[in-house]
Each structure stands twice: as structure tokens, then as C-alpha cells.
Amino acid sequence: MRWLFALMILAPLLFAHDLVHRVSHAECIAVSFSYADQSDFSYQSYELYAPGETIPYQVGRTDKMSSLCFLPTKQGVWTLKAFGEDGHGATVEITVDDQLALGGYDRPLFEKFQKVFVGLALIFALFGGLYFYKKRRGK
Amino acid sequence: MHIPDGFLSPATYLPATAVAAGLILLALKRAELDADKIAGVAAVSAFSFVAMLFAIPMPGGTSVHLGGVGLMAVLFGPWTAFGALSLVLLVQALLFGEGGITAYGVHVIAIAFAGSVSAYTVYRFVKRFSESAALFAAGWFGLVIPAVIVAFVLGIQPLIAHDAGGKPLFFPFGLEVTLPSIMIPHLIAGFAEGAVTLMMVRFLKRYFKGVFDAV
Numbered sequence: 001m002r003w004l005f006a007l008m009i010l011a012p013l014l015f016a017h018d019l020v021h022r023v024s025h026a027e028c029i030a031v032s033f034s035y036a037d038q039s040d041f042s043y044q045s046y047e048l049y050a051p052g053e054t055i056p057y058q059v060g061r062t063d064k065m066s067s068l069c070f071l072p073t074k075q076g077v078w079t080l081k082a083f084g085e086d087g088h089g090a091t092v093e094i095t096v097d098d099q100l101a102l103g104g105y106d107r108p109l110f111e112k113f114q115k116v117f118v119g120l121a122l123i124f125a126l127f128g129g130l131y132f133y134k135k136r137r138g139k
Numbered sequence: 140m141h142i143p144d145g146f147l148s149p150a151t152y153l154p155a156t157a158v159a160a161g162l163i164l165l166a167l168k169r170a171e172l173d174a175d176k177i178a179g180v181a182a183v184s185a186f187s188f189v190a191m192l193f194a195i196p197m198p199g200g201t202s203v204h205l206g207g208v209g210l211m212a213v214l215f216g217p218w219t220a221f222g223a224l225s226l227v228l229l230v231q232a233l234l235f236g237e238g239g240i241t242a243y244g245v246h247v248i249a250i251a252f253a254g255s256v257s258a259y260t261v262y263r264f265v266k267r268f269s270e271s272a273a274l275f276a277a278g279w280f281g282l283v284i285p286a287v288i289v290a291f292v293l294g295i296q297p298l299i300a301h302d303a304g305g306k307p308l309f310f311p312f313g314l315e316v317t318l319p320s321i322m323i324p325h326l327i328a329g330f331a332e333g334a335v336t337l338m339m340v341r342f343l344k345r346y347f348k349g350v351f352d353a354v
Contacts, residue, residue: 115235120185122230127181134174
């Protein structure tokens with residue numbers, strides 16, 4: 001009887017190191033990387049810092065699709081540092097709003113200036129066409 | 140300074156589009172654009188396009204940006220400047236949402252036409268006294284005159300488009316709001332535009348003499 005009693009007392013300890021889990025559907029903030037030539041950035045390491053923190057909130061590697069997700073816990077600017085094994089990397093600042101949803105992020109340089117490049121190319125193309133038209137009419 | 144779609148009533152933008160179309164047709168006849176000048180016009184149009192993209196938000200909900208209108212008018216004359224600026228405004232409206240498509244006519248009249256003509260006229264008048272002052276004044280007027288027209292057009296919307304109860308159907312603020320909120324930043328930004336016009340003309344005529352020596 002004493003043995004049975006001792007077993008009952010100690011039995012919960014067996015579960016103390018059992019890793020439990022819960023699966024749910026939540027809206028996270030997803031970040032995808034790629035090189036400028038659209039080649040992938042899969043399985044590369046990253047560190048994510050919550051606003052005002054110096055210890056990473058999350059570390060890991062990008063998945064097969066060069067993406068990662070995180071569930072923000074507070075409002076502010078989150079800093080994501082990604083490191084490629086070839087030495088390339090990027091730091092992305094992601095703004096989380098008071099609803100813990102995506103508020104904005106700093107865009108890559110190319111995306112920022114894409115409009116300028118396309119507009120300039122179009123303007124020069126139009127004037128180039130006009131030049132050849134004028135030249136042909138002048139002959 | 141660019142007006143988005145939905146701010147102007149049809150009673151404003153339909154006649155403005157018709158007037159703008161007429162002015163563009165007139166410019167096709169009157170603009171003196173030799174093939175040799177096209178490289179220069181294209182370069183200054185590109186500068187104007189970029190300058191207009193970088194708008195600085197201002198208190199009162201408006202924004203201010205440089206335009207290169209005076210620069211264009213001084214270098215190429217009012218009609219060529221008008222045609223080139225109309226093209227820049229069209230590219231911005233059609234492809235980049237910088238200014239509404241329905242507001243294109245008002246932009247052409249205010250920025251391309253009134254801006255170019257006023258800048259060129261002031262330049263010709265002041266040039267008799269001082270070339271530098273004339274270039275500066277051309278830049279200042281090339282920015283401020285379009286701002287006056289845009290402020291006026293926006294400010295009269297509640298007067299010309301409202302429901303039976305007097306509630307504005309399009310842009311809701313009157314002249315007492317639009318004139319100070321648009322004009323004050325542009326009166327100040329005009330000094331930057333004047334300085335840029337003066338420096339750019341000096342720079343282009345000095346270092347790109349081959350392109351601009353015929354100007």
C-alpha cells in the first residue's frame with residue numbers, strides 16, 4: 001500500500017518534462033526575402049528584436065520559401081536582421097500598430113525608387129521617339 | 140500640389156479638360172522644338188518629373204514640392220515648356236497616381252500653362268535689370284502661380300458643388316482654408332525653387348554648353 005501511495009505521489013513528476021503543444025490559427029506578420037535577381041534566401045539565419053529590446057525576441061532560419069513569421073506582443077518598431085551565409089544581409093524595420101497588426105515597414109531601396117526609374121525611362125523613351133520622328137521628317 | 144481624383148466636381152474638370160486639350164493642340168503648333176533641342180528638353184523634363192515626386196507634407200494636410208516649371212520656361216520658352224510639362228503630368232497621372240486623371244486638365248492649366256507663361260513673362264521683364272534676379276523670379280513665380288490656381292480651384296468646390304442642404308459634394312473646404320494652407324508653404328518653397336532655377340540654369344549653360352547653347 002505504501003508503494004502504491006508513493007507511486008501516486010511521484011506520478012505527476014513523470015509529466016513535468018512532457019512538452020505539451022497547442023495548434024491554433026493566428027494572424028502573424030510574415031516577411032519574405034529574396035535577392036534582387038529573385039533568387040531565394042532560404043534557410044538563412046535571422047534575429048528579431050522587439051521595440052527597445054537588445055535580446056532577440058526570436059531567432060531562427062528562413063523557411064524553404066525564404067520567409068519567416070512572428071507574432072508581435074507589443075506596439076512599436078520591430079527590427080529584423082537577416083544574415084546570408086555569403087555575407088549579404090538586410091535590416092528591416094517593421095512598425096506594429098496598437099492592434100498588434102502590421103502598421104508599415106521600410107521598403108527596399110529599389111522598391112522606393114522604382115517609380116522614379118520607370119518614370120524617367122518612360123520620359124526618355126517618349127522624347128527619344130519624338131527625336132527620331134523629327135529626324136525622319138527633317139530628311 | 141497635385142489634386143487627387145474625387146476632389147473636383149465635373150463642373151470644374153470637364154471644362155478644364157476641354158481648355159487643356161485646346162492648349163495642348165495650340166502648343167503642338169506653336170512650340171519650336173527642333174530635333175537638336177530634344178535631348179535638353181528630355182533632361183529637364185526628367186528633372187521636373189523627379190522634383191515633383193518628392194513632396195514634403197505640410198501642416199494643414201497639403202504638401203509642397205519643387206516643379207522645375209521656371210527652369211523649363213526660361214530654357215525652352217513657354218510653349219515648349221508647356222508641352223513638356225503636360226507630358227510629365229500625363230505620365231504621373233496615368234501611371235503613378237500622382238494627381239488624379241480627372242484633375243489632369245486643371246494641372247495642365249495651372250502648372251504647365253500658367254506656371255510656364257508667368258515664369259517666362261516675369262523672366263523677360265526682370266532680365267532687363269538683372270539676369271540672376273530674373274532667373275530667381277522665374278522659379279518663384281513658376282511655383283507660386285500654379286499654387287494660387289490650385290488653391291482657388293479647390294476652394295471654390297463647396298460653392299459650385301453642394302447638395303440641397305449646402306453640404307459640399309466634393310472637396311469640402313473653402314477658400315478661407317485652401318488659400319492659406321496651400322499658399323503659405325508655396326510662398327516659402329518658392330525661394331527654394333528660385334534658387335534651384337538660378338543654379339540649374341547657370342550649371343546647365345556652363346557644363347552642358349553643347350546641349351543648351353542654342354537655348
